[in-house]
Amino acid sequence: MAKSILALIAGLVFGLGLVISQMVNPSKVLAFLDILGDWDPSLAFVMGAALVITSVGFAVLKSQPKPVLAERFQFPGDRPIDAQLATGAVLFGVGWGLVGLCPGPAITALSVGGVQAAGFLAAMAGGMIAYELISSRLARPAAQS
Amino acid sequence: MENFTPVSASIGGALIGLSAVMLMAFKGRIAGISGIFSGAAFAEPGDKAWRIFFVIGLIAAPLVYSAVTGAMPAFEMEAGWPLIIAGGLLVGFGTRLGSGCTSGHGVCGLARLSPRSLVSVLSFMGAGMVTVALIRHFIGG
Numbered sequence: 001m002a003k004s005i006l007a008l009i010a011g012l013v014f015g016l017g018l019v020i021s022q023m024v025n026p027s028k029v030l031a032f033l034d035i036l037g038d039w040d041p042s043l044a045f046v047m048g049a050a051l052v053i054t055s056v057g058f059a060v061l062k063s064q065p066k067p068v069l070a071e072r073f074q075f076p077g078d079r080p081i082d083a084q085l086a087t088g089a090v091l092f093g094v095g096w097g098l099v100g101l102c103p104g105p106a107i108t109a110l111s112v113g114g115v116q117a118a119g120f121l122a123a124m125a126g127g128m129i130a131y132e133l134i135s136s137r138l139a140r141p142a143a144q145s
Numbered sequence: 146m147e148n149f150t151p152v153s154a155s156i157g158g159a160l161i162g163l164s165a166v167m168l169m170a171f172k173g174r175i176a177g178i179s180g181i182f183s184g185a186a187f188a189e190p191g192d193k194a195w196r197i198f199f200v201i202g203l204i205a206a207p208l209v210y211s212a213v214t215g216a217m218p219a220f221e222m223e224a225g226w227p228l229i230i231a232g233g234l235l236v237g238f239g240t241r242l243g244s245g246c247t248s249g250h251g252v253c254g255l256a257r258l259s260p261r262s263l264v265s266v267l268s269f270m271g272a273g274m275v276t277v278a279l280i281r282h283f284i285g286g
Contacts, residue, residue: 006171007195011202012209014164014176014248019210019218021157022150027221031148033270033277038148045154046161047251053162054256058169067173074173075257081264088243089250089265093272095235098280099224102247103240104178106233107200112207113220120233127237128183135241 003069015108021046024108026100033097095127165253168199177249178203179240243269 022028023046031040066072096102099120101109106124109117165176172195185196211217224232240246243265245254250269254262 003172003195004198006167007198008202010164010167010171010176011199012206013160013167013202014178014199015203015206016210017157017160017162017164018203019157019206020160021154022219023157024207025219025221027223028148028219030223030277033273034281035274036278036282040148040150042148042150042154045151046158047247047255049155049158050162050165050252051158051256053159054165054252057162057166058253058256061166061169064170067169068171070171070173072173073169074175076175076254076259079261081261085243085261085265086268088239088241089268090239090272091235092239092243092246093269094276095232095237095239096247096269097273097276098228098235099222099232101232102178102236103182104203104246104248106236107178107182107203108206109220110204112218113222116222116229117220119226120229123230123233124237125182125186127234127239128179128186128241129237130234131238131241132183132187 006069014104017046017050018105018108023102024105024112026105026109029096029100029102029105033100161248161252162256165248165256169253175249175253177245177253179237179246180244180249183241239269 018024021043023043028040029043031038032043061073092102101117101120103124106117106121110121168174168176181196181199185193185200188196207218222229236246243250245262245265247269250259250262250265255266
């Protein structure tokens with residue numbers, strides 16, 4: 001129960017951040033990505049402020065033994081930089097540039113963006129399902145060997 | 146640069162950071178939205194509920210904002226349907242293949258000084274800027 005309420009509040013705070021910063025507006029995001037046009041650098045301030053808070057917060061937490069409601073901190077391990085990482089990021093970036101929505105805003109926009117936001121979110125879910133199908137198919141022969 | 150809004154952008158960014166710190170402090174998890182969203186369907190059964198509640202919070206945010214301020218946030222979609230669908234598919238597939246998006250790599254990863262996240266952020270920012278440049282200044286206009 002406590003975990004569910006905490007997750008709900010964390011999602012709400014994150015979503016309010018997306019709304020107040022206007023990242024939920026595709027046109028605002030495209031204005032940030034349009035460095036050759038009438039460039040609007042606002043979204044750099046979103047990432048900058050988020051980074052300051054997160055850097056300090058994570059640094060403090062690393063001196064703690066464990067999270068309040070869980071057994072351990074699950075920081076990602078040190079995996080190598082590979083083609084999969086870069087290819088995925090480039091595909092994501094192209095999709096982001098085509099529309100102006102990344103995953104967080106795509107979800108939050110569901111309650112403001114009408115059928116266009118719903119259509120984008122459905123397509124995004126479709127892309128994720130396609131990844132799960134392909135990766136499980138690729139993983140199967142490797143798991144048998 | 147008449148639409149430059151550094152103050153609201155910084156306040157919004159600080160809230161995003163606060164959410165990431167909350168999720169790590171209480172749940173020990175990275176606030177990576179693409180992973181949270183995908184895991185709401187594909188994670189282990191016991192690892193799904195918090196993801197669903199986080200997603201509900203994300204969707205509720207504009208409604209809470211409008212209840213407090215009396216105005217709905219702006220939403221202007223420039224892309225037509227073919228681009229909306231193509232973009233959605235690319236964002237969904239790309240973020241899973243590349244293990245994260247603007248939040249997981251861009252905020253949480255960079256905050257941990259992860260080299261993988263730096264490569265990811267430079268790649269998706271660069272690809273996004275090139276895509277917008279091509280659409281707005283070279284192909285259409």
